[in-house]
Amino acid sequence: MSEGRSDVLDGAIAPSDNSALFGHEEAQAFLAAGYRSGKGHHAILIEGPEGIGKATLAFRFANHILSHPEPADAPAEMADPDPGSVVSRQIAAGSSHNVLHLTRPVDEKTGKVKSAITVDEVRRAGRFFAQTSGTGNWRIVIIDPADDLNRNAANAILKILEEPPKRSMFLVLTHTPGRLLPTIRSRCLPLALRPLADADMARALAHLDIRLEGERGARVLAAAKGSVSEALKLVNYGGLDIIDAFDHMLGHPDDAPARREMHKLGDILAAKDSDTIFDFFATLVARHVNAQAKAAGLGGDLAAAERFARLSSELSERLTVADAYNLDRRQTVLSILDDLRTAGAVV
Structure with a gap:
């Protein structure tokens, strides 16, 4: 049971429809063994950087449970889901009565994904359990990701986790x-996933018909840091070009061509349907400023460290305000780049 999504990256396969998972063999074995024992935890906290396969693993495990509803009869290992099975088709279509995918909803007025998972979404879990009570089937809730729960939604989830229904899995x-409430973390069994190794990254991207070759391929692997979603942004959304323009402007702050690049970048990031690459840029800026603050601190320049730390906070607030009030993105980008130049954020 899930709503149609508009935030699946170009070139990606929705986790609910992805029959392949690369890497994370130990995590799969851990989940399969725990379920088969009949003593598995009712809530698993799947941790790790964005884009490394957490959601794909969650849907894969849900498929495993629903395909083998009696733990004692379940196989010792998780196999690739059968795309032709009823369970797989229902999960992929978001029509399974036994799986609820809680994620940021789409705003019906704007058609865009909202900024948080609200308490109204969590209330769907209450109705989900009420409608399926008495069936004896497993009921699985995937919270994707819990980082997006607002305060009221987090407290509502906590109440369900404290008294989970029978044959339920979170x-x-x-x-x-x-960033999660400590009380939510304390009620879940943590399962940490690591970024993908280069070989698994290459296999995962090949599965999406992306071949990494030559110097550009090496740059994608290095910049993606084991995240498939990050690699897709670099390859399919012009992320590498954004990085090059950003680095050139900061390395040549008073160069006329760099100024032209800055305005060109502002136009690109302000274009229609540019949410993904604008978020990429915002993350790039945040990482850069934080790295400058850390480097200054380690180098003993406490004044510079404080300056960059303050700048990081100011830029984060400006981006939040710009998003909340739908301000001109081009002007936001240009003002951020000017602030970086003024602060002396030289690469």
């Missing part, structure tokens, strides 16, 4: 577990 995904 698969709670998180990119940054430290």
